[in-house]
Amino acid sequence: MIGGGALVPDRALLDPQLRERYAREGWMPVAHDGDAVVVATSGGLTANRRVELEQLLGARVREERMPRARFVDAYMSAFGSEVADEAGDGLHRRDPLLSAKTVLSRGQKAVGILILIAIAAAAVLWPLACLIALVAISSVVFLASTLFKFTVALRGSRYDLVDRVTADEIAELDDDELPIYTVLVPVFREARIVGRLVENLGRLDYPVDKLEVIILVEEEDDETREAIAASEPPENFIVLTVPKGSPQTKPRACNAGLRLARGDYLVIYDAEDAPEPDQLKKTVIAFTRAGSSTVVMQAALNYFNARENVLTRMFALEYSYWFDYMLAGLDVADLPIPLGGTSNHFRTSALRELGGWDPHNVTEDADLGIRASALGYRVGVVGSTTMEEATSRMGIFIGQRSRWIKGYMQTALVHARRPLRLIRTIGARRFAAFALLIGGTPLTFLGVIPFTALTIASIVVPLTDLSSVFPVGVLWLCLLNFLVGNGLMVYLNMMGPYKRGAFWLVWWAVLNPVYWLLHSAASYQALWELITKPHYWQKTEHGLSTWTPPAP
Incomplete structure (x- = not known):
């Protein structure tokens, strides 16, 4: 049995490619128990899900149910850095032009500089008309x-x-x-x-x-x-x-x-x-x-x-x-x-x-x-x-x-x-x-x-x-x-x-x-x-x- 304290999953069991599934489906392999893999769940496994996980993990699955809050803590202990990175820069990596991380794009800077030069020149040559x-x-x-x-x-x-x-x-x-x-x-x-x-x-x-x-x-x-x-x-x-x-x-x-x-x-x-x-x-x-x-x-x-x-x-x-x-x-x-x-x-x-x-x-x-x-x-x-x-x-x-x-x-x-x-x-x-x-x-x-x-x-x-x-x-x-x-x-x-x-x-x-x-x-x-x-x-x-x- 997994104790009631903080749960730290065995990272060797975790597949980074599956972390989205872990989060949304509410399950995660956390430890070995003999020839079985202990899978922490926050909502329980159906019979079909259990078969699916045994095929995916290549071992017998022993389910360990726990409150959702404890599962979330375990997930964050395993993937907190990845969550932080995706939360902060995910959109910018996928499409930089849709992110406000860069205030002005290269084109906007060029157009802005040209407009400022034009206004400055007009202000010098025709100050009243420019105003x-x-x-x-x-x-x-x-x-x-x-x-x-x-x-x-x-x-x-x-x-x-x-x-x-x-x-x-x-x-x-x-x-x-x-x-x-x-x-x-x-x-x-x-x-x-x-x-x-x-x-x-x-x-x-x-x-x-x-x-x-x-x-x-x-x-x-x-x-x-x-x-x-x-x-x-x-x-x-x-x-x-x-x-x-x-x-x-x-x-x-x-x-x-x-x-x-x-x-x-x-x-x-x-x-x-x-x-x-x-x-x-x-x-x-x-x-x-x-x-x-x-x-x-x-x-x-x-x-x-x-x-x-x-x-x-x-x-x-x-x-x-x-x-x-x-x-x-x-x-x-x-x-x-x-x-x-x-x-x-x-x-x-x-x-x-x-x-x-x-x-x-x-x-x-x-x-x-x-x-x-x-x-x-x-x-x-x-x-x-x-x-x-x-x-x-x-x-x-x-x-x-x-x-x-x-x-x-x-x-x-x-x-x-x-x-x-x-x-x-x-x-x-x-x-x-x-x-x-x-x-x-x-x-x-x-x-x-x-x-x-x-x-x-x-x-x-x-x-x-x-x-x-x-x-x-x-x-x-x-x-x-x-x-x-x-x-x-x-x-x-x-x-x-x-x-x-x-x-x-x-x-x-x-x-x-x-x-x-x-x-x-x-x-x-x-x-x-x-x-x-x-x-x-x-x-x-x-x-x-x-x-x-x-x-x-």
Whole structure:
């Protein structure tokens, strides 16, 4: 018998070519016992599987059953270095041009240098004309990106594409026929809230024997690991220690979890998430209804602490319009959909086909949504909400948004490396949508501060003085951007609360211009980090809110 302590497999028995099978099928040869090979299993061997393994191993098999968590520990002790390497650099090795590990490709560097030389030469020879041209071009980009979001969201408001699942349909499900579901929860320095995490995920209404919850903890994060142990999680909760490696990011940890996931479906939750208990069952039904081209179901996100302060109210407004209108508009127009960072439910086989997440992209969710779209896959929306904690402190907000905007910059650069190929794959219309949404969003935010300053100057400084520097037409264009662009976004944010009945939020939308100024400040931090430390993951602290999620 194998003892109850840490299990260290005999490496002489392990075949590196079979490590994928070991992980997914839940078996692994670990020791000799006379003329037999001891095979550790986390789910038991069927008669057919036993015969298959005896032929594969060339010896009689003696099965040793153990909890899944112990099996995972044994697997990581044997293949931890391989898991770390594949999680960090697998996508880059398979297709370097799809990875954000390289910020700029050789072609992008050449084009960028030529553009900078041209701008520098124009600035020396025709300084005023160059400045006017840059302001005018930036204004057009700003207005085009804003109009695109407004048009798409307005179109989305006419549809309710959320896959609605009734309580009767859920009650009709047979637990014995439900597929295995894997929940991945990447955590880092979250000791203060893991107790709440275990409680929230423990409420999920899904058969325990069909549900595995893999909590991904970085190797050096002993404090979080100890806090998880102290919370006494159920047996189907597995703590997977992510080996040290670079880059140390959420998507790298998720790639490690994907290697060991045995579910037919897989969902990502963040440490502070409180999903509705029936969300997994709703998603199973939604996938059953959808065609095979739908490989992701996105649940809606909202905030349990929306009333905490002005910042959390603006967060709630933004998420309401995005999930209730923008996603619907993108879907009905068959345009690429950038995923949210949590509550993404995948067909696990399709996720593996896509190569998992890019660990070098700090908005791996948006990147994955674009990659899925490029392969002709679709994203569905399921009628369930996950409650999150909105960032309530200004410094943390700027850091979080700078990471999101930097990730959009990375995603735009990655998928613009082969623009003609992308256009041939997804079509000119969808490529234009990608450019306006993924590329246009950072450019829009970069323009907010200078356009606001120029608009204020045009009001404060006499027009005759300003017109000696800028043509009146350019000044009017900037003013139009300021009024129309901000007016459209205020309107969209006012629409947001209606589907959820949160009418008390509506009038806070008039503060959206100030909210965008904060985004603009974050965008300049994002641009600086893209140049100086492109793969740095700005950690967002959770558990700081004085509010707690309501019981479901």
